[in-house]
Amino acid sequence: MPRPRKSPAKTEIRPVDRAFYERSPQRVARELLGKVLVRKTGRRLLTGRVVEVEAYLGEADPAAHSAAGRTERNAVLFGPPGYAYIYFIYGNHYCLNVSCEPEGHAGGVLFRALEPLSGIEEMAKARGVTIGGEKDLIKLTSGPGRLCEAFCITRARDNGRDLTSPGESLWIGDDGYEARSVVVTARIGITKAASHPLRYLLAGNRFVSGRKNILPI
DNA sequence: ATATCGATTATCT
DNA sequence: GATAATCGATATG
8 A cells, every 4th residue: 555655744663672682783783873762751752863873892892891791880781682771981971872682792882873853952951052053953962971961861760771662761763764874983982992893873964973984994 | 173171970990 | 099982161273
């Protein structure tokens, strides 16, 4: 049967299932591009499209938090796939990851930037900025610390949360968007294993974080 | 436009 | 006691 020519007013977002995350961080990272992060607070719905992520490979990756083995902080990375690992960094910011690989094997994907889709007023309020133009819109969720602030994500609130269920106040869904051209570069902000091509982004997307395009690989 | 720097604290050595 | 998967402000060309 023919699909309507115009997209419906409300786009259906289907949850991404756990099997999706039970794979290597590289594969999960690549395929997470274009998915939607959803935050449900009261009757407000905040959504943002994933436009930039990084893969962290577990105990074999010197840059990963799991490199030195399991601790209280990084336990989620060693648990089952599809759960939120949130850490606090530089005394100021939270960052969101989703656990990958089968249970017992560490690995995760860091969310580095989103393109705001809905709930922009709420995000601006959470970020403490006023939206005057395009530049202000970009400041909402362009960066791992920024997107957590916009979505009110904290370790106390969300660490260990199941990201596969729409019953949760934070989850990841698929609205049918397909990532077209993907660029892979070195990861940002790390000193160990800094040259590996493990950062994935949607080519040309305005909401990607950081300066220009750092050495595409 | 890019470069450098200070803030601020949980976590680990 | 040192470090850190960042951000925003300030300085400089």
